[in-house]
Amino acid sequence: MEKKSLVERGLKLNEEAGELSAEILRWEGLKSTRGKSQKEIMYDLHLEAVDCLLMAMDILVHTGATERRIRAIMDSQLDKWMEGVNT
Numbered sequence: 001m002e003k004k005s006l007v008e009r010g011l012k013l014n015e016e017a018g019e020l021s022a023e024i025l026r027w028e029g030l031k032s033t034r035g036k037s038q039k040e041i042m043y044d045l046h047l048e049a050v051d052c053l054l055m056a057m058d059i060l061v062h063t064g065a066t067e068r069r070i071r072a073i074m075d076s077q078l079d080k081w082m083e084g085v086n087t
Contacts, residue, residue, distance in 0.1 A: 009062055013055040020048035 004012070023045040025031035033041060060070055 004062075006059070006062060009055065009059050013052065013059065016048060016051045016055050020045070020052055023048050 022031060023041060026033050026036070026041045027038075027045055036044070057070075065073075
């Protein structure tokens with residue numbers, strides 16, 4: 001298997017984000033549902049969100065981020081996110 005460059009990984013993350021955006025538009029009724037039920041659309045939305053997370057993790061690993069660094073950054077960012085959720 002050929003290793004992907006950081007640029008290729010970044011582009012793949014953007015592709016996944018585009019697919020997530022398409023599912024959000026479907027959920028909001030702004031794009032054809034292609035005959036899918038709301039339950040199926042929400043599953044696909046969740047699937048694409050996870051694909052985005054996985055590509056972000058791939059970028060972190062590819063650039064040498066350790067588990068300790070990822071956890072520290074994640075904890076810090078989650079704290080900031082939770083402040084916004086609770087306001």
